[in-house]
Amino acid sequence: MVKIGGFGHIVDYLQIAAAGYDFAELDIPEIAVLSGSELKDFRQKIKKGSPVLIASRLLPVTESLFFKIGFEPESLRAYLEKACQKTAELGIRALILGNGKARSMLSPSDRQKEDVFIETLSLMAEIAAKNQQEIILEPLGPRYSNYINTIEQAVYIIQKVGKDNLFTMADLRHMVGSKDKFDSIVRYLPYIHHLHIDYPLSYPERLYPAVGDGYDYSSFFAAIKKSGYTGTLTVEADVPNNWQMAYKKVEMLLAAYRSIFI
Template sequence: MKFGICNETFGDWPLDKSLEYAKNAGYTGWEVAPFMLTDDIFSYSAEDRKRYRDTVLEAGFEVIGLHWLLAKTEGLHLTTDDSAVRTKTSQYLGELAKLCRDLEGKVMVLGSPQQRNLPSGQSMDSAMQNAAETLQAIVPVLEECGVQIALEPLGPQEGNFLNTAAEARQLQAMIDSPTIQLHLDVKAMSTESTPIDQLIRDNADAMLHFHANDPNRQGPGMGDVDFAPIFKALQDIAYDGWVSVEVFDYDPGVETLVTQSMENMKAALA
């Protein structure tokens, strides 16, 4: 089992300090939220990218890839009927694919609910078609960069588009490219009627990446979800990707979130 952690977990900690603490806790993968790097991806230079990548690699980590792809952006949207906005969104995602390649990452997790939620009056069919067209437009860039997008279902408390693994699989099928696969997240899966371990088994053929967390928005094992059957399912399907810790409630503090999440995952594996 390969364990990673998302860089926004560390807030305003310096990168060197964050990497050292994560390494000592047992993580070997580093997942990057672009907004933690810069406010303007297009002006984040080749030298900036090399410096960040080299710092992470020299600390003994692999760069997993990117997540929160559209978070903290303006004028971007995946499902809108505004074709100009969709074109701009495709261009931005294409630049993120280049960033991911430059950091030596392989996966981009597409969640970002605020930039994909349906506006009032739009049909789901229209939203799915628009999203498919937006993503289809960047398939050549993904292929060129050797990067894949992992569609992230999110529960209804987060938004109204791609609330289930089945809906994400539907969108994946509409694009029909190996560059577009599936991401599964424990907090999100906990809102589905199918048990989490069964969802993992049912979607083993498409699952590219995995986030470990709890519905209470903290780390794995810090809430009510039992991770033992979850890790059993991952082992049963011979999952060889990353299990990456992503939290949303930072109140316990960086040290507690980082160390307790790892201790809980190791205990669940045992």
């Protein structure tokens, strides 16, 4: 049975847990800067509520990084060690590398620097492994990045890195944006360790998926069912004004597609 998660920030955690989600997906840079006492207090809240199984936006970077002249993967080590250690203390076992701008190429010739990105991923996976965590490389649509837009492209890079704790995921919005076939979920199931869903046609807004919103989710759910996937799925949308109502929208959507999804 797929577990359904809510996406937000630390301040949203208690509302996510109270709304009924199976787990929360939170922001990594926000956790990375918590003090020791803040981390301890938050860990106590999690013990009383829903688990935080996934965290996303691995790096606090909003501009091109990996393909800049002079970039060294080792420059990230101190931050990565801190981020992995603190998220692991909260029970988070999967860290998502989206960071579309950080990994965007500045020119077509940057493809020649791909080995630097592969070395960086290897470092990320190495540090995550020390904390019993995995790294999830997220394919992003062309509106968000010009590099690694499909599941197949992510798998190619994962195979190049060769780390056994490096995986990818399927995000409905980005699959639609990249025209990635939903059958990729079936084809590459061994590499897929997480899913994201929202209403995929809005931009830049990320609206909650809902019955009657004008998008047919049946093909996405059918591919999930055909693949046999039984992991985690986060509703990665903009933070709602009312978490309870947002979760009810998700429940209604899943109920509408129950014959396919379950």
